[in-house]
Amino acid sequence: MSRFEKTILQVVPRLNTGGAERTTLEIAEAVVRAGGRALVACEGGRLEKDIENAGGEILHVPVASKNPLTIWLNAGALAAIVRREKVDLIHARSRAPAWSALAAARRTHIPFVTTYHGAYSATGKVKRLYNSSMLRGDRVIANSRFTAERIMDLGGIEPARLAVIPRGVDVDLFDPKKISAERINQATAAWGLGENPGVKLLMPARISPWKGHETAIAALKRLKGRFGGENATGQRPGLTLVFCGGAQGSEALEKRLRAACDESGVRAMIHFVGDCADMPAAYAWADAVLAPSTEPEAFGRVAVEAGAMEKPVIASRHGGARETIVDRETGFLAAPGDAKALAAAIEQVILMPVSARTVMGEKARARAVSLFSSAAMCDATLGVYRSLLAERA
Incomplete structure (x- = not known):
């Protein structure tokens, strides 16, 4: 410089x-x-x-x-x-x-x-x-x-x-090669997830009406019959979604979201963990990341941070996400506020071979390093x- x-x-x-x-x-x-x-x-x-x-x-x-x-x-x-x-x-x-x-x-x-x-x-x-x-x-x-x-x-x-x-985003800070298993365990120890969380989804977003928490809950309700836990043969993975972000003045909304989890029968699948001090480790824990905002985000930092960590991102098809994510190449884009579309995208990620998910993550990091x-x-x-x-x- x-x-x-x-x-x-x-x-x-x-x-x-x-x-x-x-x-x-x-x-x-x-x-x-x-x-x-x-x-x-x-x-x-x-x-x-x-x-x-x-x-x-x-x-x-x-x-x-x-x-x-x-x-x-x-x-x-x-x-x-x-x-x-x-x-x-x-x-x-x-x-x-x-x-x-x-x-x-x-x-x-x-x-x-x-x-x-x-x-x-x-x-x-x-x-x-x-x-x-x-x-x-x-x-x-x-x-x-x-x-x-x-x-x-x-x-x-x-x-x-x-x-x-x-x-x-700092692609050196958000680098999967620099995150140890010990660091991941330290960051997630207080989340109370148990030993077998199955496929791990992370939604890093403060509790807000437009970040898409309600859509995510409705999507998991659609998926719980198939992915709420392993079936008798163990062929279907369980599914865990972590809402990572504080209420920041929206405590009443968080209370309603928790109630919606109970009413939808997905309370065991969704965890509210508040803010995380080590987001690179949180991304490293996840298999995929959600960003289902119902209003367009000007840029969408989550998509790029997660991409830099080699994680596929499922985001709403509007705003900056259309620039940061290449649909079906570095992640998936779904219709905003559409629980059915979000559930379908999550199901695609769950059913992808691990090798295909890895390739998608590698492409996401390459794009983040090159452009963002x-x-x-x-x-x-x-x-x-x-x-x-x-x-x-």
Whole structure:
């Protein structure tokens, strides 16, 4: 990587879990590795220490607020940071902070970049105006072609200002060759799965109405007669599905989902295990991974992480999944919200010879390494910074 001795200020509401937060960390690491300074303005969060360990600097500003007065005050705070720290470029990753960052960039005459980490809904004039902060960057980055198409549909942006840079994953971290059996056992010890889980399915997703948990439960209800456990001859495998993700404020929904498992007769097949601190090990445990979202995801990190771990992924046929998964080659795509279609795809995975499943996983990793590595994402993003700074120079 060539030298990049510039000071970059990223602005993100909080540093907890999520695509925007993880990408903020990865870009901070890349800027520091290239010889620059990486500043992050935010309200704090679990990834603060990771940013600092990477050589970045945290600046606490209440940028998560949507209050118009706070947004206006934040603009002044960010402008002061730009002047004091001699910031060369501001990069905003969310709508409310983008308004403050835009004003600060204009006041200080430095370039302004935004990244769309999701495809925002725009109903009504007020919401469209609020969302438009993300369209006002000197460069606007979309994390998938799907997101870019949604941005273009909004209008008001010239194609020359729009760059498509797919979200990246760390293919060295998510590498099956680096995961030991002991590490898998440590990560899954508290899941209470028993000794013979049969075919192992993992669904890494926070408890949310649109992530597809209800569809997954309905799909297993369709499969329980055949794969609820081994038959008398032992020819049919059992089936275990792990919901890996916390409620994060959706405790009432989790309660309803558990009740649905009981009502559907699949409670013994489905395990709610909360968040997992070692996701590479969790993927390594699984035979296949589910991502049955009922609404289109802008990118779909799970599909690429699982693919990098050589696991076939069964996802909904919409959004970013159509870019990250090649149907029947690196995984399977099923109609969104269709339990019958999801069950059919799961059955295909169960009945595949292990050798065929292995080949599918190998193709998935090759695709992840080739197209969706965090290194490629970081290089492309720094390329956007360089070109924009060169134009201004």
